[in-house]
Amino acid sequence: MPTQSFTLDDLRRVLLEAAGADENVDLDGDILDTDFEELSYESLAILETCGRIEREYGISLDDSVVTEAKTPRALLSLVNTQLAGLPTAA
Amino acid sequence: MSTAIPRTVVTGLGIAAPNGLGTADYWAATRAGKSGIARITRFDPSSYPARLAGEVPGFHAADHLPNRLLAQTDRMTRLALVAADWALADAGAVPADLPAYDMGVVTASSSGGFEFGQGELRNLWSRGSQYVSAYQSFAWFYAVNSGQISIRNGMKGPSGVVVSDQAGGLDALAHARRQIRKGTRLIMSGSIDASICPWGWVAQLAGGRLTTEQEPERAYLPFDAAASGHVPAEGGALLVLESERSAAERGARVYGEIAGYGATFDPAPGSGRPPGLRKAIEIALADAGVDAGDVDVVFADAAAVPELDRAEADALNAVFGPHGVPVTAPKTMTGRLYSGAAPLDVATALLAARDGLVPATTNVDPDTSYDLDLVTDPRPADLHTALVLARGECGFNSALVVRTP
Known part of the structure; x- marks a missing residue:
């Protein structure tokens, strides 16, 4: 089984489920390095997003992720690090 | 100044x-x-x-x-x-x-x-x-x-x-x-x-x-x-x-003025002292600088619990006299909206004054023992001063006077 990874499209989907999207923000655009705040996601939206990622992918993200991961790229990296550390299924 | x-x-x-x-x-x-x-x-x-x-x-x-x-x-x-x-x-x-x-x-x-x-x-x-x-x-x-x-x-x-x-x-x-x-x-x-x-x-x-x-x-x-x-x-x-x-x-259009307000709290059950609604009405009228005779219509709290209806009627009759003022409860068309009810009544009072029409208390066959002039059909009227009443569970009584030009 290939290593499961969390992509930008996955993040877009979870963000939409968790908090919707601001009408002035193009979530489908090049947002990898755009601050969540600029995408109109406040800390609570990121907290909710992280909670959903944890549930769906069976990982555990430290609470500090919410404050440290300022951009989609940073969050993807943290999630994928966690996923890589999971024991792979037989 | x-x-x-x-x-x-x-x-x-x-x-x-x-x-x-x-x-x-x-x-x-x-x-x-x-x-x-x-x-x-x-x-x-x-x-x-x-x-x-x-x-x-x-x-x-x-x-x-x-x-x-x-x-x-x-x-x-x-x-x-x-x-x-x-x-x-x-x-x-x-x-x-x-x-x-x-x-x-x-x-x-x-x-x-x-x-x-x-x-x-x-x-x-x-x-x-x-x-x-x-x-x-x-x-x-x-x-x-x-x-x-x-x-x-x-x-x-x-x-x-x-x-x-x-x-x-x-x-x-x-x-x-x-x-x-x-x-x-x-x-x-x-x-x-x-x-x-x-x-x-x-x-x-x-x-x-x-x-x-x-x-x-x-x-x-x-x-x-x-x-x-x-x-x-x-x-x-x-x-x-x-x-x-x-x-x-x-240059805004003005519906009316929040002219007076009074609030009281009922005494503890068993104290023998009267409920506080009458006092709330009197405070609100005094705050607005109007006499009971100036009030053109009352929007009642209208609990529809006999004991509470009696208390409200008693308060109104003490202030205005029996049949002393038109009383209505348009909330009979909506049900009780809890904290949303009285702001809706205030808005309704302003619209009623604008159009010169007291909206009706619907479906009610008034119990004459309450001695109220209950408006059960829409009633044309020249309205300038309205009193809105609201009571909250556990003893809150509030009264507000709105005045229109």
């Missing part, structure tokens, strides 16, 4: 009621005596003793609000945000054009965001804490409507929430007036309540004041010998309140 207390006027109305969404629909229905009370549709009520409610019809939040707000809001907040938008539009006030700290929000709430809370508690019990929305941290709070309206419209001035059951709707308007007297130009005030969900329902049932009557026309009958309790409802009104000067500077 004048030291007169600045007057607080109403310049905008935003209404969401069971018999009409938006001011035009609501007022057309209310003039015509059209009711919004029916069997509950928002959940299956068959297993509950009370099955009727006043539900706000035709409200699709996604038509009015960005989806960013949908994930984090209860129904009452969605209704409140939209009603606030309507009130601002009606007032011709554009928040972006006014200084942020010159605008505030003071609402009332009786139950908070029950339906949102119910969903998250269900997640907690059935799936575990990691399934509870982060937005549960505020979405069910009493203060959430004030907060969300403040954020959406950039209103950073004095804000807050009042929690005193049905009386809260008037207490909020009075607190808004206080803030305007202290110098804030504009306050969005009033209330929208909504808790028609199973959890909200059992909470209301526990209060013991709901009718179990199944026929909508026979269910909510204040001041009628057949009174059997009330029908719960959702909705209310948000009002743009401004200092008279601010309204004049904007």
Whole structure:
């Protein structure tokens, strides 16, 4: 089984489920390095997003992720690090 | 320099009621005596003793609000945000054009965001804490409507929430007036309540004041010998309140003035002392500088619990004399909106004065022993001073006088 990874499209989907999207923000655009705040996601939206990622992918993200991961790229990296550390299924 | 207390006027109305969404629909229905009370549709009520409610019809939040707000809001907040938008539009006030700290929000709430809370508690019990929305941290709070309206419209001035059951709707308007007297130009005030969900329902049932009557026309009958309790409802009104000067500077149309207010608390049961409603009315009239004879119409609290109807009639008769003033309860067309009821009554009083028509108390065959001039058919009248009453469970009494030119 290939290593499961969390992509930008996955993040877009979870963000939409968790908090919707601001009408002035193009979530489908090049947002990898755009601050969540600029995408109109406040800390609570990121907290909710992280909670959903944890549930769906069976990982555990430290609470500090919410404050440290300022951009989609940073969050993807943290999630994928966690996923890589999971024991792979037989 | 004048030291007169600045007057607080109403310049905008935003209404969401069971018999009409938006001011035009609501007022057309209310003039015509059209009711919004029916069997509950928002959940299956068959297993509950009370099955009727006043539900706000035709409200699709996604038509009015960005989806960013949908994930984090209860129904009452969605209704409140939209009603606030309507009130601002009606007032011709554009928040972006006014200084942020010159605008505030003071609402009332009786139950908070029950339906949102119910969903998250269900997640907690059935799936575990990691399934509870982060937005549960505020979405069910009493203060959430004030907060969300403040954020959406950039209103950073004095804000807050009042929690005193049905009386809260008037207490909020009075607190808004206080803030305007202290110098804030504009306050969005009033209330929208909504808790028609199973959890909200059992909470209301526990209060013991709901009718179990199944026929909508026979269910909510204040001041009628057949009174059997009330029908719960959702909705209310948000009002743009401004200092008279601010309204004049904007050239705004003025519906009327919040002219007087009084609030009392009932003595402990068994004390032998009289309930406080009469005193609240007297304080409000004195505050407005009017005599009982100046009052053209009373919008009653209308509990439809015989003992409470008696207490209200006694208070009115003590102040105005038997049959001394026209009394009406248009909420017989909506059910009781809890903290949303009195702001809706205030809005209704302003519309009634504008059009010279007292809306009716529907379906009620008045028990003559109450000695009230209950308006049971729409009654044309020249209206300038209206008294609105609201009582909250556990002893809150509030009275508010609105005056129109």
